[in-house]
Amino acid sequence: MSLVLASTSRYRRELLQRLALPFDCARPDVDETALNGEAPLALAIRLAAAKAADVAARHPGAWVIGSDQVADLNGQPLGKPGTVDAACAQLAAMAGQTVRFHTAISLMRDGESLAAVDLTEVRFRTLGQQEIARYVTAEQPLDCAGSFKCEGLGISLFEAIDNRDPTALIGLPLIALCGLLRQAGFAVP
Template sequence: MPLVLASTSRYRRELLQRLALPFECARPEVDETPLSGEAPLDLAVRLAAAKAADVAARHPGAWVIGSDQVADLEGRPLGKPGTVDAACAQLAAMAGRTVRFHTALNLTRNGESFAALDLTEVRFRHLDAAEIARYVAAEQPLDCAGSFKCEGLGISLFEAIDSRDPTALVGLPLIALCGLLRRAGFRVP
């Protein structure tokens, strides 16, 4: 069965490669701007479904994986910082706090759809401005929600990570995805 990842994220692509299933990637054309008053969880669910639907419309007959992750700091969504200054500001705001990461999955084909959610909570340790600046300079996490890469040096910023799936924080919860793929008829492993 054809499988398409509705993403150009190298992080999601690398995670999906772990499952040893043939797939291709396609860029979803979706406006990721939060709706007025939209909660972080609702934003993640809406965007995962929209990404899958957009790419599925261009790949009839293929199963399409849509995924989105939204960092939630006390009910406020945090996006990808894009700049060094924004990354430093995000990390300063999260220092000493717990941030929730909502990761939504949607697997779609010809109007049929399966969905899953993952919640990961990250407890940041207290960070000073010099630590934050050194980290951002070292890893340049400008394309990552929450301004860190937990699979790299970003792990040094935390007191704890509470999650059912260690891949969820990177952006594609493989445990949940395997369940959706099996429901769709894929043989994993």
């Protein structure tokens, strides 16, 4: 069976490589803008499905993995910062707070669809502006929802991480994905 990751994210690609399944990557053409009043969980689910559907339309017969993660600070979605100033502002807003990260995955093929969602809660410690600036300068997490990389120096920003799947916070919940892939007929491991 053919497998395609609907993403060009190096983080998701590296995670999927852990499963030792052959796969291709394709860039989805999806507007990631939140709809007016859309809750963070609903946004993650909608975007994961839209990414999978877009790539599946171009790869008939292939199973396509779509994934999206949305950081949820008090019910408000936080996207990828894109700039140093935006990353610093996000981290300052999250300091001393618990932030929920909704990571949705959608596995699609020719009208068939399987889906799962993972929730990770991250408790940020109180952070000073200088700490934030040092961290952003060191890791440049401009392409990461929430402005950090938990697999790197970002771990120093937290008091705790509560989750079922540590890969979810990086962007692709492999435990849930393995279950979906087995349902679709893949031999994992």
